Amino acid sequence: GDSVTQMEGPVTLSEEAFLTINCTYTATGYPSLFWYVQYPGEGLQLLLKATKADDKGSNKGFEATYRKETTSFHLEKGSVQVSDSAVYFCALVQGAQKLVFGQGTRLTINP
Amino acid sequence: DAGVIQSPRHEVTEMGQEVTLRCKPISGHNSLFWYRQTMMRGLELLIYFNNNVPIDDSGMPEDRFSAKMPNASFSTLKIQPSEPRDSAVYFCASSLQGKGNTEAFFGQGTRLTVV
Numbered sequence: 001g002d003s004v005t006q007m008e009g010p011v012t013l014s015e016e017a018f019l020t021i022n023c024t025y026t027a028t029g030y031p032s033l034f035w036y037v038q039y040p041g042e043g044l045q046l047l048l049k050a051t052k053a054d055d056k057g058s059n060k061g062f063e064a065t066y067r068k069e070t071t072s073f074h075l076e077k078g079s080v081q082v083s084d085s086a087v088y089f090c091a092l093v094q095g096a097q098k099l100v101f102g103q104g105t106r107l108t109i110n111p
Numbered sequence: 112d113a114g115v116i117q118s119p120r121h122e123v124t125e126m127g128q129e130v131t132l133r134c135k136p137i138s139g140h141n142s143l144f145w146y147r148q149t150m151m152r153g154l155e156l157l158i159y160f161n162n163n164v165p166i167d168d169s170g171m172p173e174d175r176f177s178a179k180m181p182n183a184s185f186s187t188l189k190i191q192p193s194e195p196r197d198s199a200v201y202f203c204a205s206s207l208q209g210k211g212n213t214e215a216f217f218g219q220g221t222r223l224t225v226v
Contacts, residue, residue, distance in 0.1 A: 034214055043115075043202055043217035044154075089154065098144065098167060099204075099215050103153045 002027045006090050006102035013080055014110050021075040021105050023064075023090035031092040033057075033066055033073040038087045038104075047075075047088070082109045115218035117203050123224045129191040132221045135184055136205030144215060145178055145188050146202040154202075160186065161208065193225045 007022040025031065032051045036044040048057030053068035062077045073090060090102040116135040124130050136143050144159040158168040160180045168178070175194070180186040190197055200222050204215040 032213075036217075043219045044204075045217070046214045049214055093206075093208075093213075093215075098156060098159050099206075101154050101156075 004102035010106040031094040036089040117218035134203030140205035
C-alpha cells in the first residue's frame with residue numbers, strides 16, 4: 001500500500017540555520033503531497049501542499065517540491081526561527097483514499 | 112466556518128468506564144477521520160468515513176473501540192471499557208474528497224487519560 005517515510009528526528013538547529021526534513025513516498029498512482037505542522041498542544045495544520053509533479057508548495061518561508069523521479073517531497077526553509085519549533089508531518093492522499101502520514105519529525109530551534 | 116470541533120478537550124476517566132469522544136466536521140465535507148496520537152506509536156489512523164459510511168476501520172485496535180457517524184455533521188468514537196493504555200490524544204479530521212485530492216482539517220484533539 002501507499003506509504004510515507006520521513007527522516008528520523010529529533011532535529012535541533014540554531015536560529016537562522018538552514019532546514020531540510022526529508023520525505024519520500026511510495027504510491028501506485030499520482031498522489032497529492034502535504035506537509036502538516038503540529039505546534040505544542042494543538043492539532044495538525046496544513047503547512048503546504050503540491051498536487052502534481054514539479055509543483056512547488058510554499059508557505060511561511062517553507063518550501064517543498066514534488067519530485068516524481070525521486071518520489072520525494074523534502075521540506076526546506078532558508079532561515080529558521082524559534083517559533084518554527086514543532087512536529088512536522090509529511091503526508092499523501094490519492095483519489096478518495098485516506099491520508100497517509102509519515103511518522104513525524106520533531107524540530108527544536110534554539111535561540 | 113469554525114473548523115472541526117471536538118469535545119471534550121480533556122477527559123480523565125477510571126479504567127473500565129465508558130468514554131465517548133465527539134466530533135463535528137466542517138460543513139460540506141464528506142470524509143471524516145479519527146486518529147490517535149501517542150509518543151510511542153505516533154499518529155495512527157483508527158477509522159475513516161466517506162459520506163457517513165465507514166470505509167476502513169482496520170486501525171481500530173480492538174472490539175472495545177467503536178465509531179459511528181449518524182449524519183454528515185456528527186461522529187462519535189466510543190471506548191468501552193477503557194484501559195490505561197488507551198491514554199492518548201484523539202484527533203478528528205475532515206476533508207472534501209472526490210474532486211481532486213484535498214487536504215484534511217484537524218480538530219484540536221481530545222486528550223484522554225485513563226487511570
